Structure formats: structure tokens, C-alpha cells
Amino acid sequence: MAGGMKMYGKHRLPGRLIIVEGIDGSGKSTQLMLLKKWLESEGYVVYSSEWNSSALVHNVTKRGKKKKMLTPITFSLIHATDFADRTEHHIIPPLKAGAVVLADRYIYTAFARDVVRGVSAHWVRELYGFAVKPTVGFYFRTPLDVAMKRILGGRDALKYYEAGMDLDLSDDIEESFRVFQGRIIEEYEKMVDEFGLVAIDATRSIEEQQAEVRRIVSDGLTGTKKTRIRRWVDLASLARGSQE
């Protein structure tokens, strides 16, 4: 046995894990992308943990959603399976290697979403007990109306589960989405204190938010491994400069 199973908070890995949370349209992905650019230019080894889990698990999730086979418990479990795969393949190995791992959405998404679906808050927290505790978890706090304006119009049809249509909140998918997201926000707000999430006022300008994010992240980076890539970046910019 390779050291047994580590539970939440017990991992001692040399890398750093930065995660962003918030409802759709909160601008969290934009902020994470900007953070990534900055970390790379600072010379850190950055690894983006995408939701590219193994095809097998992914296919079950996709099929279950398409055929509307999922109940609150199986919805929760299949996503936890997917997340476990992501943890075992895309989070723990790069953290062991000393990388700064970035994750767009994390366990708090599952906690909010599953509890709104009626799953026990205690149970879902236990279920994800194997997750690595993030170095910093940002919560992009957005009023529902602001987020709705950013999303609707900008995207294609809302999806069945994403809009919480399985909860029978409304026959109208947009209205269902609104009520569902409103409840998700309530759950996020409860988690800010519970998990020490760093709340960022996502109604401010992108630049202001990014400056705050970078300041907070840099405090957590002391002693983190850097590569020599920075020198290459510098050389490249020098080269460009000399040509001008």
C-alpha cells in the first residue's frame, strides 16, 4: 500500500493548489486565466487541472445526464468519481512535483449543487474527504442579476441539469436556472466561513479583481519551485526589444 489514504487537509505536498469558485457568469474563469499568465511569467511551474477525467467515467456522466438517469445521490456519486479521477491523475501528481495547480471549480461546487438537490450536507462533505485542501480558494461573489446578464444571450440553450430542471423548480428553463443559481449562491455564502474561502467582489473591474487575486496568491507562494523559463521569457522580450 502506498501510504494509505490521505483525508482532506492531511496532504503534505510541495506544490500549491489555487482554486476558483462562483456561479456561472461570475468571471472566475477569466480571473484564473489572468492569474495563470502572471504565474507563468513569474517563472512558476503552472498546471491547469482541467475536467478531463478518464473517458470511462466521463461517458457514464454524459450518458446519465443525457438519458436523465441521475438521482441526487447518483449525480453526486458520479461527479465524486470523476473528481477522484481528477485528483488521482491531475492534482496529486503535479502537486508532488511542486507545481502551482490551478482548478476552475472544486469540491465547493459539488457541495453547493448537491445540497441544493437535497443531498445531506454532512454526507457530501464526507464523500469528498479525500480531496486536497486548497492553498487558497477564491469565491467570486456576484449578484444573481449580474451573472444572469452575463450568461443569457451569450450562450446557447441552457442544459437540463445545469438549470436544475430535475428539481421541478419551474417549467421554464430560464426561470428554473435563476432559482437554482440563487440557491447555489446561498450555499456558497454559507461556505465562505466554513472553509475559509476568500471572497472577491466580482462586480468590480477585471483589473481590480486580478490585482487583489495576485496579491493574495503571492503570499501563499513563498518557497515554491520556479523554473528557468522566466529567463527565456526575458530573453525573448529582449530579442523583441532589440529588433524594434
Next chain:
Amino acid sequence: MGRFSFFGEGLAGIDLDELKGKLIVLEGTDGVGRSTHIGLLKPYLEHHGHAVLHTGMTRSALAGKRLKQAKEGHTLGGITMSLFYATDFADRLENEIIPALRAGFIVLTDRYIYSLMARAIVRGSDPEWLREVYSFALKPDAIFYLRVKIDDLVTRVLQSSGFDYWESGMDMHMGEDMYESFVRYQKWLLAEFDKMVENYGFEIVDASRSVEEVFEDLRVRVDRVVARNGY
């Protein structure tokens, strides 16, 4: 008051009072004859007028097929596999077992959460965590633990299908060859099952006897459970 209860908080929206059937579990390690005995018990019970649902692992509509593929490719990590099995189990609990119990069936299940937990524990999962994960499960009416000693098990497996990759715990690199690995892995599993006997109220059935003797023993025990008035 209904007869059934969950291990923990359980599933939302299930009225336990509506569950009229019986949930009977056959547990035990690989090759002890669980499926043979379920194959004998089912027609026996049906002969006596009971409707029977026979279910087992990796048979869910949701995840069963992919789970089997995952085992063949063995690329998934230990925690992922544990949760994949839990998903398969939950799907069967909600869509097969509970509806059958509601309809008054006798549900005979080939393995239950105990095998899933034992296999996950030997692969490094935390026992406390597993207990929490499976707290949505229904407590069965009876758990018959078909128990054998390791020597009997080796003979039995050699006489039937031979050593299998997973049943030998080959994913854990426990021995130089299938035989060594099988013995170590199955000993460990047996030890985990033995630990569960008291905690979960397993009824031990000595499975080293002949099929006829084991069946007769099981039949008497099953009759008792079926006759038991639940309230």
C-alpha cells in the same frame, strides 16, 4: 414503524414504511459459491410462491458496463474505483432493490456494501470514509457470510475458473505470481470480512462443506428470515 432503516441519514424521499419485501445478502470472498447458492435459492423461493429479485455488483444500467471496462483497462486509481463502485451500487439500490422491496419481493443480492468496502480497504481506502460513503445504504434483513479457509479457497478456484487478475489482487503487486498474490490478497480480504462479522451482524455459514450441506443450512436460515414478521 417500518422494518427497514438506513445506515446513516440515507436517501431523501424514500418512505421506509412502504418497503414490504426482504433484503437478503450473500457475502463472502471470490469463489466461495455465492452465485451457486443464489441460483439454488431463487427457484426454491419461487416454488414456495415468493417473487425474487437477484442482483449483484456491476449490473447497474448507469455504470455497470463502463465499470467492467474500467476493470479490464485498470487505469483508474483506488479512490476513483471505490466511488465508481459506489455509483453502480447506488443506481441499483434506487432503481432495482428499493422498487422490488416496495413491491414485496425477496431481494437476493450477491455481495453488498461489505465486499465493496473490504476490497476498497485492502486497496488503501480509509474504513471510516467508506462507512460514511455507504451510509445511504439500506440495512439488510440478513447477511449470510459464506466463509472458507484460504486453503479450501485455493483448491476451489483452481478447480473452477483458475486465478483471475482482480481476484488475485494483481493490481497491488502483492506477489511474484498469481498464486502468491492470490493467497496474500484473499487472506487480507478474509481478515477484513472477519472484522465485519460483529459490527454488521453477519451470520457465518461454513462454506467448506458440500454444496448440498451449505444449501440446506442456507435454506433453513432463509426460511426463518422470510417467515419473520417485520414489525
